[in-house]
Amino acid sequence: MSKENIVVLGAGSFGTTLANVLCINGYPVKLWSKSQNVANDINQNHRNSKYLGDNSLSRNLRAETDINVAVNNSDYILWAIPTQAIRSVLSEYIDKLNHDHYHINVAKGIESSSKKRVSELFEEFGIDLNHFALLAGPSHAEEVVAKQATAMSSISLNHNLAKKVQEFFVTDFLRIYTNTDLVGSEMAGAFKNVVAIACGICDGFGLGDNAKSALVARSISELSGLVDYFGGSRETLSGLTGVGDLIATCFSKHSRNRHVGEQLGKGKDIQTVLSEMVMVAEGVKTCEAFHKIQAELPIEMPIVEATYQIMYEGQSVSDMIQGLMTRAAKDEF
Amino acid sequence: MSKENIVVLGAGSFGTTLANVLCINGYPVKLWSKSQNVANDINQNHRNSKYLGDNSLSRNLRAETDINVAVNNSDYILWAIPTQAIRSVLSEYIDKLNHDHYHINVAKGIESSSKKRVSELFEEFGIDLNHFALLAGPSHAEEVVAKQATAMSSISLNHNLAKKVQEFFVTDFLRIYTNTDLVGSEMAGAFKNVVAIACGICDGFGLGDNAKSALVARSISELSGLVDYFGGSRETLSGLTGVGDLIATCFSKHSRNRHVGEQLGKGKDIQTVLSEMVMVAEGVKTCEAFHKIQAELPIEMPIVEATYQIMYEGQSVSDMIQGLMTRAAKDEF
Numbered sequence: 001m002s003k004e005n006i007v008v009l010g011a012g013s014f015g016t017t018l019a020n021v022l023c024i025n026g027y028p029v030k031l032w033s034k035s036q037n038v039a040n041d042i043n044q045n046h047r048n049s050k051y052l053g054d055n056s057l058s059r060n061l062r063a064e065t066d067i068n069v070a071v072n073n074s075d076y077i078l079w080a081i082p083t084q085a086i087r088s089v090l091s092e093y094i095d096k097l098n099h100d101h102y103h104i105n106v107a108k109g110i111e112s113s114s115k116k117r118v119s120e121l122f123e124e125f126g127i128d129l130n131h132f133a134l135l136a137g138p139s140h141a142e143e144v145v146a147k148q149a150t151a152m153s154s155i156s157l158n159h160n161l162a163k164k165v166q167e168f169f170v171t172d173f174l175r176i177y178t179n180t181d182l183v184g185s186e187m188a189g190a191f192k193n194v195v196a197i198a199c200g201i202c203d204g205f206g207l208g209d210n211a212k213s214a215l216v217a218r219s220i221s222e223l224s225g226l227v228d229y230f231g232g233s234r235e236t237l238s239g240l241t242g243v244g245d246l247i248a249t250c251f252s253k254h255s256r257n258r259h260v261g262e263q264l265g266k267g268k269d270i271q272t273v274l275s276e277m278v279m280v281a282e283g284v285k286t287c288e289a290f291h292k293i294q295a296e297l298p299i300e301m302p303i304v305e306a307t308y309q310i311m312y313e314g315q316s317v318s319d320m321i322q323g324l325m326t327r328a329a330k331d332e333f
Numbered sequence: 334m335s336k337e338n339i340v341v342l343g344a345g346s347f348g349t350t351l352a353n354v355l356c357i358n359g360y361p362v363k364l365w366s367k368s369q370n371v372a373n374d375i376n377q378n379h380r381n382s383k384y385l386g387d388n389s390l391s392r393n394l395r396a397e398t399d400i401n402v403a404v405n406n407s408d409y410i411l412w413a414i415p416t417q418a419i420r421s422v423l424s425e426y427i428d429k430l431n432h433d434h435y436h437i438n439v440a441k442g443i444e445s446s447s448k449k450r451v452s453e454l455f456e457e458f459g460i461d462l463n464h465f466a467l468l469a470g471p472s473h474a475e476e477v478v479a480k481q482a483t484a485m486s487s488i489s490l491n492h493n494l495a496k497k498v499q500e501f502f503v504t505d506f507l508r509i510y511t512n513t514d515l516v517g518s519e520m521a522g523a524f525k526n527v528v529a530i531a532c533g534i535c536d537g538f539g540l541g542d543n544a545k546s547a548l549v550a551r552s553i554s555e556l557s558g559l560v561d562y563f564g565g566s567r568e569t570l571s572g573l574t575g576v577g578d579l580i581a582t583c584f585s586k587h588s589r590n591r592h593v594g595e596q597l598g599k600g601k602d603i604q605t606v607l608s609e610m611v612m613v614a615e616g617v618k619t620c621e622a623f624h625k626i627q628a629e630l631p632i633e634m635p636i637v638e639a640t641y642q643i644m645y646e647g648q649s650v651s652d653m654i655q656g657l658m659t660r661a662a663k664d665e666f
Contacts, residue, residue, distance in 0.1 A: 178665065209587065238550065239554070
């Protein structure tokens with residue numbers, strides 16, 4: 001039986017890495033890159049220097065700059081582009097897609113303009129959620145491409161699709177679990193990028209592991225309220241896509257969201273920080289989305305709010321930390 | 334009104350640090366040290382070079398090597414000695430204690446010989462749990478003594494006692510919450526020291542943040558089963574004494590348990606590792622205790638078991654990791 005055709009949209013670090021895993025597993029893959037330079041680098045040098053340094057990629061991995069050619073004949077579309085860019089790609093190419101396509105998303109964010117999770121965005125474009133899966137968990141591309149042991153979760157309301165995605169990616173260095181809690185996983189994935197910025201602020205400001213660990217613990221309480229409200233499962237929060245991904249992002253040198261926070265904590269302003277980065281930090285716009293969500297709902301999100309105030313309202317980091325530490329002593333729960 | 338007299342038993346890094354906080358807050362404190370050298374260093378040089386390097390301590394902090402003199406006239410006893418040593422100190426000095434004493438424990442372990450939590454050990458010696466509190470959370474002594482922002486939890490079945498302990502320690506760099514879940518907090522505190530060894534093994538073996546984050550997430554699932562069985566609260570696990578302390582220990586350069594694991598991961602045997610250390614790593618004996626608990630109860634503890642096999646049965650690290658990564662793909666929950 002011939003293997004499924006898969007197209008990966010987005011040749012950033014994670015898209016390239018996942019396309020490479022699919023190649024290793026023998027799937028016919030096309031990787032769509034907007035950049036001719038990146039595509040040439042992949043096709044000629046078998047690497048993606050811009051996003052993945054010197055790591056060598058499968059010689060079978062082919063990049064393509066024409067999205068129509070890339071998507072043609074595909075059965076599965078893996079979306080590895082930033083959350084805020086998904087709408088424009090969907091709008092432009094929705095006519096080329098058909099109802100048989102299956103979609104796998106790996107972006108972790110909330111669309112700022114609509115406050116929608118990524119699956120809600122796909123629904124808006126008429127895509128049945130039985131054709132939608134999320135692949136998530138603690139998975140820095142830099143480690144996966146180097147074949148370092150990693151565990152992820154494949155999440156879909158359609159268990160057969162979740163199993164299929166599991167089959168695509170499982171290798172001796174990549175262990176894939178399945179899960180059905182799309183709401184909890186999407187919320188947790190988006191939220192952790194905001195917390196990573198907050199943790200980075202602590203790092204940049206010179207706070208230690210005690211403070212960061214307390215912040216992460218408090219963030220889980222904040223996320224629990226959010227997930228309860230939207231009908232996700234708390235169990236998810238203690239799993240790979242919850243606390244697993246959260247700590248990978250908050251404590252790792254690889255996280256670009258933590259990096260943004262670290263620069264803010266050192267006193268740079270957000271525009272300067274973003275202008276110095278090659279990659280997109282999803283947490284920046286997603287923080288804005290959560291700020292809007294909080295404003296409309298009976299949910300308290302003090303960590304989101306503090307991060308928002310620092311990024312968007314120019315609040316000083318030291319005032320914010322001072323305020324958090326000197327609130328009245330109280331019960332933990 | 335005169336402030337309460339507090340004696341701190343154990344002049345290791347954490348005992349010294351907490352005694353110093355009490356001094357800063359104006360309490361009359363005596364710090365009991367077994368070592369005359371450490372006591373001299375504290376009394377003459379206002380530091381504890383053996384355990385806390387160059388950090389300067391309050392000039393009011395007095396160390397005492399005679400435990401009888403130290404305990405005399407005290408109202409509160411703070412126990413900052415290793416879990417496995419508590420029984421012998423209790424046995425020797427129980428006659429000197431009276432029913433009015435309040436006990437605050439900061440040790441995080443399970444007694445290996447009896448499989449008891451520390452509070453159960455105190456109960457065995459006739460101490461009413463209304464006179465017992467635990468002070469816990471992500472609090473590396475190296476950061477607290479340097480007055481870096483830290484949040485902890487004061488846990489007691491006696492809410493008034495929990496509030497009193499909160500009052501003792503709250504400062505502008507130390508934020509103290511209260512909580513009543515003694516079982517959950519004690520289990521989580523002991524368990525995290527074992528997980529820290531497992532994480533250290535990953536570090537020493539060269540695994541990355543992805544693998545460690547997955548391990549920590551899976552460990553929360555393992556701990557949840559344990560806490561459910563013994564009647565603790567799952568809420569605690571997502572708080573300061575649960576995931577907060579767990580990540581502080583698993584990801585920090587300060588953790589001695591993580592250090593033990595790191596040396597094991599590099600191929601050293603446990604006897605060599607322990608012989609090279611100044612401080613006690615609670616997780617080593619506590620792992621043995623959990624191994625015994627697991628053997629008698631219908632609870633699966635794969636991370637405890639793997640760590641036990643590596644430390645006590647000479648199982649190879651690579652075989653263990655290979656085994657964990659190549660199990661059949663399955664549902665996450």
